[in-house]
Amino acid sequence: MAVHKKEEFSTKEQNLAAFAKAISHPARIAILSVLAKRNQCICGEIVEVLPLAQSTVSQHLKELKNAGLIDGETDGPRSCYCINWKAFEKFNTDFNSLFEKLKEANAKCC
């Protein structure tokens, strides 16, 4: 049991789910929000704003980066991060292509 079957779904479904997973924690929403407001930001500034330990923030940043939602590069001993807007545009497109089609129908159950 507990064998994961994610790979049995379509690529589009997997991609959408992966993006959603990346933003499925309030800390990561908060990180993205800070990056959106400041355009770019070093790790330490994010740690100051969040109610989490440095190692935990670093972990969240890593997940966001792995999911492709942010880019990061080192600047001396610091790490500078910014949002990868292309990933957000892709999410919006795929999201709408799956769910927007019938919105005007506004059906109720049965």
Add this chain to the structure above:
Amino acid sequence: MAVHKKEEFSTKEQNLAAFAKAISHPARIAILSVLAKRNQCICGEIVEVLPLAQSTVSQHLKELKNAGLIDGETDGPRSCYCINWKAFEKFNTDFNSLFEKLKEANAKCC
């Protein structure tokens, strides 16, 4: 350790994260996609389409319902589900209000 700190973030951040969490699994994306295409659908039809056991699908449906993304009502021994479009509109609004503002800036790191 491993104390969860989700409650220390803003309501908006928590709501966005909760919505994202609900769609963070390809099976739930697939369920929503089926519901969007068919407008409404009984549980058994969804089970037929997905590569998962009935109990697992039922679990996913419960999560989607708890998160407010779908509505469901019983029809005899069957259960009929449909998408709650209002929840999707709210997600779109909140999502954009957090992240859309600086898109045109399109900044690169540092």
Add this chain to the structure above:
DNA sequence: TTGTTTTATCGTTTTTATACGATTAATAAG
């Protein structure tokens, strides 16, 4: 070279999620 600052990684613990089979509950059909 030595020390300081900054961030990433490691190891660990606790909690949550995923998945299934088995069972239960409820309705419909005979």
Add this chain to the structure above:
DNA sequence: CTTATTAATCGTATAAAAACGATAAAACAA
């Protein structure tokens, strides 16, 4: 009343996520 159909729930096993402290690595400063 009995039986079949349908879906939800329970119990359980495994996997993944969240969080922290401690440590390591890298760059800069003294």
